[in-house]
Amino acid sequence: xxxxxxxxxxEEQERMPAKERAGFVRRILRETVQYAYEKAPAARRKxxxxxxHPNDIQDVADLAKIxxxxxxxxxxxxxxxxxxxxxxxxxxxxxRRIYVSPGPTFDPEGREETHWRWEKAFVAAGxxxxxxxxxxxxxxxxxxxxxxxxxxxxxxxxxxxxxxGNTEMQVQVLRDLCVSGYxxxxxxxxxxxxxxxEMGVVPGDGLQLRVALVAAEMLxxxxxxxxQEEFGIQVRQAYGTADVGSLGYECFEAKGxxxxxxxxxxxxxxxxxxxxxxxxxxxxVVTLPNTTYPLxxxxxxxxxxxxxxPCPCGRTSARLLRIVGRIDQVTKVKGMFVHPEQVGQIERKxxxxxxxxxxxxxxxxxxxxxxxxVLKKSASPSDALRDRISETTREVTRLKGEVVFAxxxxxxxxxxxxxxxxxxx
Ligand SMILES: [Zn+2]
Numbered sequence: 001x002x003x004x005x006x007x008x009x010x011e012e013q014e015r016m017p018a019k020e021r022a023g024f025v026r027r028i029l030r031e032t033v034q035y036a037y038e039k040a041p042a043a044r045r046k047x048x049x050x051x052x053h054p055n056d057i058q059d060v061a062d063l064a065k066i067x068x069x070x071x072x073x074x075x076x077x078x079x080x081x082x083x084x085x086x087x088x089x090x091x092x093x094x095x096r097r098i099y100v101s102p103g104p105t106f107d108p109e110g111r112e113e114t115h116w117r118w119e120k121a122f123v124a125a126g127x128x129x130x131x132x133x134x135x136x137x138x139x140x141x142x143x144x145x146x147x148x149x150x151x152x153x154x155x156x157x158x159x160x161x162x163x164x165g166n167t168e169m170q171v172q173v174l175r176d177l178c179v180s181g182y183x184x185x186x187x188x189x190x191x192x193x194x195x196x197x198e199m200g201v202v203p204g205d206g207l208q209l210r211v212a213l214v215a216a217e218m219l220x221x222x223x224x225x226x227x228q229e230e231f232g233i234q235v236r237q238a239y240g241t242a243d244v245g246s247l248g249y250e251c252f253e254a255k256g257x258x259x260x261x262x263x264x265x266x267x268x269x270x271x272x273x274x275x276x277x278x279x280x281x282x283x284x285v286v287t288l289p290n291t292t293y294p295l296x297x298x299x300x301x302x303x304x305x306x307x308x309x310p311c312p313c314g315r316t317s318a319r320l321l322r323i324v325g326r327i328d329q330v331t332k333v334k335g336m337f338v339h340p341e342q343v344g345q346i347e348r349k350x351x352x353x354x355x356x357x358x359x360x361x362x363x364x365x366x367x368x369x370x371x372x373x374v375l376k377k378s379a380s381p382s383d384a385l386r387d388r389i390s391e392t393t394r395e396v397t398r399l400k401g402e403v404v405f406a407x408x409x410x411x412x413x414x415x416x417x418x419x420x421x422x423x424x425x
Contacts, residue, residue, distance in 0.1 A: 004126030004211055004234055005252045006313070009119045009155065013261050014315045021261070021316060026059060028289045029264055033057045033066075035089065036294035042069075042077060042086035043296050060264060064275065068268070068285060068299040071243065072328065075103040084108065090292050099143040099242065102337060102398075107143055107242045110292025116143065116245030117260055118151035118238070124251040124258065124315075125236035126211040127181050129156030134174060136162050136184030136192075137216075143242050144216070148183045157181065164188070171196045175206040182212040185335040186219045186227075186235065190365040193231055203232050213238055213249075216335030218323070218424045223365050224254075239323060241300055244288050248320045253312050256319030263288055267306055268299070270327045278307050283327055284320070301327050331420050333360050333399055334367045342396050343417035346371075349392050352379035356389075357411050358401065362422040369393075369401035374408050381405040 008014050016024060034054040036043035047053070052065045069077070069087075077085040083092060083106040090110065092098060097109040109115045127133065133152050139145030139161055152159050160177060162170055170192050173179065182189055189212055201207050212227065212235045219237045227235045239248040239257050247265065248257030259265045266275055267282030276282035284300045303325050308318040330339050338358065347356050350373075357372040373389055375381060386403045393401050412419045 002128050002210075004128065007123050007126075007128070008315075009123040010261075014120065014258075014317070016261065016316055018316065024261070025264060028262065029060060029063075029287065030054070030058065032264070032287060032289040032294055033296060035289075035291070036296050039089035040087055040294055042084075043294065045086065046296070060266065061275070063264070063266060063287065063297055064273065066297050068273070068297050069295065070299045071241075071301045072330070074243070075105045078106055082106075084293075087295065088292060089294050095292060097143075097146065100141045101242045102339070102342070105243075108293050109143060109146075110290060112291060114151065114154065115290065115292065116147035116151065116240070117262060118148055118240070118246050118249075119155050120258075120260060121238045121246055121249030122151055122155055122157070122213060124249050124313075125213045125238070126234050126252065127152070127155065127157060127213065131157045131181040131211070132160065132177055132179050133157045133181035133183060134160045134162045134170065134179045136164060136170065136182070136188055139163050147240075147245060148213075152181075152183070167192055167195045168199070171199055171201055174209065175201045178208050180208055180210045182209055182214075182233070184212075184214065185217045186212075186214040186223055186237075187217060187334065187366045189214060189227065189233075189235070190223065193227075207231065209233050212236070215239060216332065217367070218422075220365075220424050239302075239320065241302075243293075243300075244286050244290075244295060244298060247284065247286065247300075251311065251313040251315060255311060256307055256321045258311070258315050258317045258319050259306070261317055266297075267304060270303070278309075278318075279305060281305055281324055284323075301330060303327060331360060331418055333358075333369050333397075336398055338369075338397050338399065338418060340417040345396050346389070346392050349396075350385075350389055352376055352385060353389070355408065355411070357406075357416065358418045359412065360418070360420045360422055367422070369397075369399055371401045371403045372406040372411060373403055374406055374411065 037054045095108045096111050099107040137144035149159050215238045227233045236250040240246045264287040266285040268285045270283045284302045286298045288295045304320045354376045355374045359370045361368045389403045
């Protein structure tokens with residue numbers, strides 16, 4: 001039997017005693033700030049404007065002297081001097097890959113040995129050398145597919161670059177290639193498993209899936225329990241972004257997501273900008289010791305809560321208990337970000353429409369998106385118009401949604417372009 005409960009990628013680092021960890025963090029902090037100041041013009045500009053010199057930053061608490069760089073502002077910073085607006089420390093030709101996120105925002109991948117740092121997450125989740133892993137994250141434009149792909153290869157797994165969709169073929173591959181690991185969203189895993197059941201591929205008869213790392217969506221405990229009890233799959237979740245890679249991962253204990261040792265993560269009160277203590281809600285702010293993209297105080301817009309209680313697994317890093325939401329209206333539907341500006345884009349492309357509102361709900365384990373369309377007085381509802389709005393929505397958001405014609409009074413909170421009605425129990 002393979003032990004999927006205990007195991008480390010870098011045991012010495014992951015179990016650093018508190019004192020050693022504090023010293024380690026101080027060292028990478030000073031190096032990163034110094035490096036970014038020298039090599040990334042946008043970081044230098046930001047620090048100069050705030051009259052902060054790298055020597056002023058000796059400890060994590062000193063970071064508060066440097067203003068945040070918001071995720072929502074990346075595209076504007078980049079636009080000032082494409083493609084990276086001075087945020088990157090090397091020119092595009094010095095990078096391995098460049099990805100394109102909605103916005104568009106460009107995400108560089110450096111030539112470091114591991115740019116996205118997902119190896120620890122996989123080992124902590126129970127992936128082992130020899131696992132055959134189906135990676136259902138997107139491989140084009142988005143870094144999601146490749147960032148997990150490469151970490152899996154580095155820990156000795158074999159990867160099937162399956163990408164998104166095509167459920168029936170996913171099941172066939174799962175069976176024919178004796179797949180033991182899955183990476184993707186939790187909802188798509190359940191979709192595949194339900195299809196598998198329909199096709200007669202079940203545990204003990206064709207289904208050999210043992211372990212899964214899920215991300216980009218909430219994982220309700222009820223769903224995790226179903227994976228374990230009905231299908232015998234150990235599911236652990238991770239958290240990260242296309243800008244900075246891994247930001248947290250669960251170990252076997254599943255009592256929160258360990259913050260990677262090699263990054264500096266602050267939780268900051270979005271109203272006051274001050275660091276929050278354990279148990280309090282704060283925005284995830286990252287300083288990234290990366291020689292290609294050394295972001296200093298990158299504010300993700302994600303809200304979380306941390307704990308520094310010891311974890312029985314032996315890792316000494318603090319943990320993010322969960323992601324509790326977004327500071328703005330930007331939300332994630334089926335693992336994809338949807339911005340209010342995108343709803344505005346759909347409106348502009350549909351002259352008959354007075355206003356649109358996206359409503360996100362959850363049916364079973366899946367996100368559903370409904371587009372409420374309020375028409376101008378001069379326009380009348382028709383199937384053709386409905387199809388056109390639906391198609392435009394798909395083009396703009398890369399998501400399918402059901403279009404319903406509505407009166408202005410039907411909209412939930414009129415000023416909101418996106419309403420999230422999902423409940424996570
Ligand atoms: Zn742990």
